[in-house]
Amino acid sequence: MNNYKKDFNAFLENFKKHVSKSGLKNSIQKDYILKILYFAEEHLSVEQIANDVKVKYKIDIGIATVYRSMKFFEELNIVESLDVGDGIKRYELNLSLHHDHLVCTSCSKIIEFTDEIIEEQQLKVASDNNFDLKDHVMTIYGICEDCQ
Amino acid sequence: MNNYKKDFNAFLENFKKHVSKSGLKNSIQKDYILKILYFAEEHLSVEQIANDVKVKYKIDIGIATVYRSMKFFEELNIVESLDVGDGIKRYELNLSLHHDHLVCTSCSKIIEFTDEIIEEQQLKVASDNNFDLKDHVMTIYGICEDCQ
DNA sequence: TTTTATGCAAACATTTTGCAGTCAC
DNA sequence: GTGACTGCAAAATGTTTGCATAAAA
Numbered sequence: 186m187n188n189y190k191k192d193f194n195a196f197l198e199n200f201k202k203h204v205s206k207s208g209l210k211n212s213i214q215k216d217y218i219l220k221i222l223y224f225a226e227e228h229l230s231v232e233q234i235a236n237d238v239k240v241k242y243k244i245d246i247g248i249a250t251v252y253r254s255m256k257f258f259e260e261l262n263i264v265e266s267l268d269v270g271d272g273i274k275r276y277e278l279n280l281s282l283h284h285d286h287l288v289c290t291s292c293s294k295i296i297e298f299t300d301e302i303i304e305e306q307q308l309k310v311a312s313d314n315n316f317d318l319k320d321h322v323m324t325i326y327g328i329c330e331d332c333q
Numbered sequence: 334m335n336n337y338k339k340d341f342n343a344f345l346e347n348f349k350k351h352v353s354k355s356g357l358k359n360s361i362q363k364d365y366i367l368k369i370l371y372f373a374e375e376h377l378s379v380e381q382i383a384n385d386v387k388v389k390y391k392i393d394i395g396i397a398t399v400y401r402s403m404k405f406f407e408e409l410n411i412v413e414s415l416d417v418g419d420g421i422k423r424y425e426l427n428l429s430l431h432h433d434h435l436v437c438t439s440c441s442k443i444i445e446f447t448d449e450i451i452e453e454q455q456l457k458v459a460s461d462n463n464f465d466l467k468d469h470v471m472t473i474y475g476i477c478e479d480c481q
Numbered sequence: 482t483t484t485t486a487t488g489c490a491a492a493c494a495t496t497t498t499g500c501a502g503t504c505a506c
Numbered sequence: 507g508t509g510a511c512t513g514c515a516a517a518a519t520g521t522t523t524g525c526a527t528a529a530a531a
Contacts, residue, residue, distance in 0.1 A: 210505050210510050231496085247513040252496060268416055272521080273495075287464055296462055302454045307473055310448055315478035316435050323471040325455055330463035358485050358530050379521085395488040400521060402486095420496080421520070487528070497518070504511075 193223050196280070200263070217242045218254050219263075219278070228267055228275035228295055231255065267324075269293060285322070289329035296329070341371050344428070348411070365390045366402050367411075367426070376415055376423035376443055379403065415472075417441060433470070437477035444477070 197219060201211050221237045222229065229237070235251045238244065255276055258264035265279045269288055283304070287296040303323065311318035345367060349359045369385045370377065377385070383399045386392065403424055406412035414422045417436055431452070435444040451471065459466035 205506085208510090212505075212511060214512070245513075248495095249497075249514080250512055253511085256497095287459065287462055289464070290467060296464075298458055298462065300454055300458055303451055303458075306448055306450045306454070307471075310446055310451075311435065311473055311475055314435055314444055314446065315481075316437070316444075316473065316475040317481055318473060318475040319438060320475075321471070321473040323455075323469070325459055325464065325466060325469040327459055327464040327466040327468075333463075333465055353531085356485090356531095360486060360529075362487070393488075396520095397489080397522075398487055404522095483531090485528105485530075487526105489525095489527105491522105491524085493520100493522070495519085495521100497516105499516080500514095502512085502514105504509105506508090506510095 193220065196223065203261075213244060214238070214246050214250050215254050215257075217244060217246070218251060219258075222264065222276065222278045223280075225277070228269075228277045230273050230275050234276070267295075267322075269295070270326075283321075285324065287325045287327065287329075289332055290326050291328050291332035294329050294331075341368065344371065351409075361392060362386070362394050362398050363402050363405075365392060365394070366399060367406075370412065370424065370426045371428075373425070376417075376425045378421050378423050382424070415443075415470075417443070418474075431469075434472045435477075436472055436474050437480055438474050439476050439480035442477050442479075 197216060200219065201216075204211050204215075217238045218234055221234055221241070225237075231248060231251045234255075235246050235248050238246045238251075255264060255266070255274075258276075259266060263279055264276050266274045266276050267286065268274055270290075282299060284297045284299045285303070287298060288294070289296075307321055308318060345364060348367065349364075352359050352363075365386045366382055369382055369389070373385075379396060379399045382403075383394055383396050386394045386399075403412060403414070403422075406424075407414060411427055412424050413427045414424050415434065416422055418438075430447060432445045432447045433451070435446060436442070437444075455469055456466060
């Protein structure tokens with residue numbers, strides 16, 4: 186078993202323990218949704234997630250379940266959503282440190298980045314305005330190298 | 334006539350000239366939508382715009398017209414849209430220099446800000462990733478002073 | 482007069498909800 | 507066995523589109 190996979194299993198077990206402790210119930214559907222998100226190379230829409238789960242893991246999953254799960258994951262801060270501008274929400278697992286996005290307006294490619302200076306400056310802006318900062322979204326739109 | 338109003342008339346005349354030159358037609362509806370946006374103190378949804386136009390200027394205006402107008406304005410870069418996270422697009426006139434937003438997750442208040450350091454750093458991030466930067470959106474979420 | 486813009490209603494797309502049945506604990 | 511979760515279908519929401527009419531140039 187490679188590290189990547191071991192990491193996912195650890196993550197999943199941890200998640201399930203957390204759910205159990207809250208008195209809620211686990212389900213195969215949520216497990217597979219998380220697995221799809223974990224190994225996804227891009228930000229996925231609800232439709233894509235449902236489809237991927239059906240194709241890869243051969244289980245029945247309704248679109249409503251995916252919507253409900255994403256809402257659940259977002260409340261737990263396990264998942265973050267992003268609207269590229271087409272009115273469709275796309276999701277990614279929120280495993281790593283906070284990061285922001287570069288979106289190519291031509292091919293819709295999404296590149297993640299972090300920038301310490303920007304992060305710091307955001308804290309400053311929030312405090313200057315007496316805001317208790319909770320989160321932020323920063324998306325840069327442009328044309329990627331390949332599309333230029 | 335105060336300056337504020339004079340400014341709007343100049344802005345409107347300029348806009349109408351631009352429309353005429355493109356061979357398109359002006360309309361009372363667009364004039365009043367712009368007027369509402371110009372004097373708005375907050376970012377407005379399509380529903381709010383339609384309602385404000387009806388109430389303040391007593392003209393008939395269909396929701397479809399507002400949607401079509403907003404699309405038109407966005408293409409001309411006169412208007413910018415913003416999704417606070419509730420799935421409803423809100424609009425503002427794009428008169429000033431670029432600015433970003435602080436959104437209160439409790440009362441939905443929106444505060445605008447600009448930060449030179451962040452702007453510069455964005456340019457750097459884009460160029461580091463070989464992106465041809467077109468635009469960006471940065472929104473900080475938190476709890477405003479009043480709601481704390 | 483010609484062409485575009487409007488208003489209405491129908492169509493669409495995405496997301497949410499109600500409910501009966503299933504599954505986890 | 508109890509209560510939460512699921513799938514389905516219906517409903518709700520936000521946005522777009524087709525078409526006949528009205529208005530601008």
